[in-house]
Amino acid sequence: MAHSASLSESRKRAYRTFGLYAVLVATASIFALPLLFMVMSSLKSDTAIFADLQSLRAFLPVGDISFENYRAVFENTNIEQFFVNSVIITVVTVALGIIVNSMAAFALSRLDWKGKDLVLTSVIVLISVPVEAIVVPLLMLVSRLPWLGLDAGQIVIETSWLDSQHVQIIPFVAHAFSIYLFYQFFIDIPKDFDEAAYVDGATPFQVYRHIIMPMSGPVIATVAILQFLAMWNQYLWPIIAVQGEAARPVMPGIQQFFGRNVEWGQIMAYATLVTLPILAIFIAFQRHFVRSAAGSGVKG
């Protein structure tokens, strides 16, 4: 009797597990299938893509498979340059962003100074201001800012930041939401650590450098991931602030490529290439991704 009861219980549990997995697989498919379609289509000619469109073959590496589209992308576009630009812009912005935003949060959360509350409130208010709202004044500002540049080995004063990598980096280093994330993390670290360090002879910067930052791995990962995504996917600002190809990142590059090319296979190859770094980062930091999305209350 007891044996049959436990058998039916284990069967129920198996059905529940099966049902759960079925739902999870279906949900994952909704997100994975477009990516799979993109990758598979990047390996096919336009004729094959359209021929396979009505069947499951669209998601399978069947038919005349080749890397021809990738070769064409590298031949027809400056994607290597765009890639290098994107990597430089993203890595430098994320690295500087971690330093600048964490320092700001440290000052807001752990030092006493007049006007601190007002600044913190301003930072929180700034979170809700979308980049689209400040694009025009920002453009006017950067178009008039001077910069020291190099021309044939000579240092020259450039009269504008436009058409450069730094115009895509500097305005985005200070990031209100990142400051807020650091602030939220820092205020939960007991002040005893700071005080112990001050008794040990530390300066506020040494407390930041030697005590607070080494304890802030999770929030550094969160900010790095969120800023990486935001910077890699930058689209509007580079389109406005960068006209030439020398400083153009990958995302506006796809728009330019799309504009002059109707070869779907090549477009899919380009899209696959620009998606790969995000996928790689996601796979490498999957755990942090989930945590950062949950911790920040935003979509990952």
Added chain:
Amino acid sequence: MSRISLKALTKTYDNGYQATRGVDFEIDDGEFIVFVGPSGCGKSTLLRLIAGLEDITSGDLYFDDERVNDLAPAQRRVGMVFQSYALYPHMTVAENIGFGLKLAKVPAAERAERVQKAAKILQLESLLDTKPKAMSGGQRQRVAIGRAIVRNPRVFLFDEPLSNLDAALRVDMRLQIAKLHRELGATMIYVTHDQVEAMTLADRIVVLEAGKVRQIGKPMDLYDKPANTFVAGFIGSPKMNFLSVKASGTSDQGQAVTSPALNNWSLTAAGSFAPQTDGDALILGVRPEHLTLSKTEAGTAFAATVSAIERLGNDNYAYVDIAGSDDLLTVRCADLSSVDVGDPVWISADAARCHLFDAEGETIALPETQG
């Protein structure tokens, strides 16, 4: 090591709250001083003022003859042990202990030697490469002490260092801290709300209430000769019993008092007291061990009813109800086997061990009586 002078030390926060008010006393070189008092009395604030972690609003603080009001904690050369230990979780024990030396740019070889020495004193040698999260509470506490001693501070500051440990470990660490004080001969200031720690560790105890010093003295002086009802009630566990009485004559033996609420029960408290006018309201203080409980009426006893009994093995306490008081009296008894809750009993007090306070709660014992 340092002699420390606090001169009218006051701390007022931005919201107007006064955490300490004109605190004035001296700590001798090598002395072990304990600050005690209830929560919010200002004992931790006072320690933080000495450490330099809080700004002094008014008054002066001297280490030997050097005014240190405006010096940063490290410049004051204090070593501090925090209630939470505050060990840096990303550093090993050796790195935790040596962090202050590293900041002071002490050469690596000397640093390692001094860390080893501190670790040896605290029996931490086998744990030097361990991170704090892998250690027990007692071990963490020893690392926190190691971090303080490695810098040869002029004064050690302990902020309720044992309150996170279990009872058995607390006794062990208390003995270790006492041993450390003997070995180092350092000036130590220790904050606690645990009077057992205060009584066992201190050369002198500073009792604080609402930011003010209520009494400073050797542990047994505070116990035997409290200056006021606050200290009398705070030092000693269970606390001293208080009875409202009236002065009823002075004699060579001492001050006679009568309790109208206890059917005019009277007693002559032995000792020298400031002269009182008959009928003046006074407070009689008697410790539980100086009361005697009897099932039969004795000559100088008053009636009571047993309200509760606690048998602790080595000590037994009877809590008794008396007429005219909402508070229960606590009586320590050697044997409570024949007593039950609800029994009528007779309570008498040892007249030689009674304390008298005026209506404001200040002792009326004359100074010579206080020794």
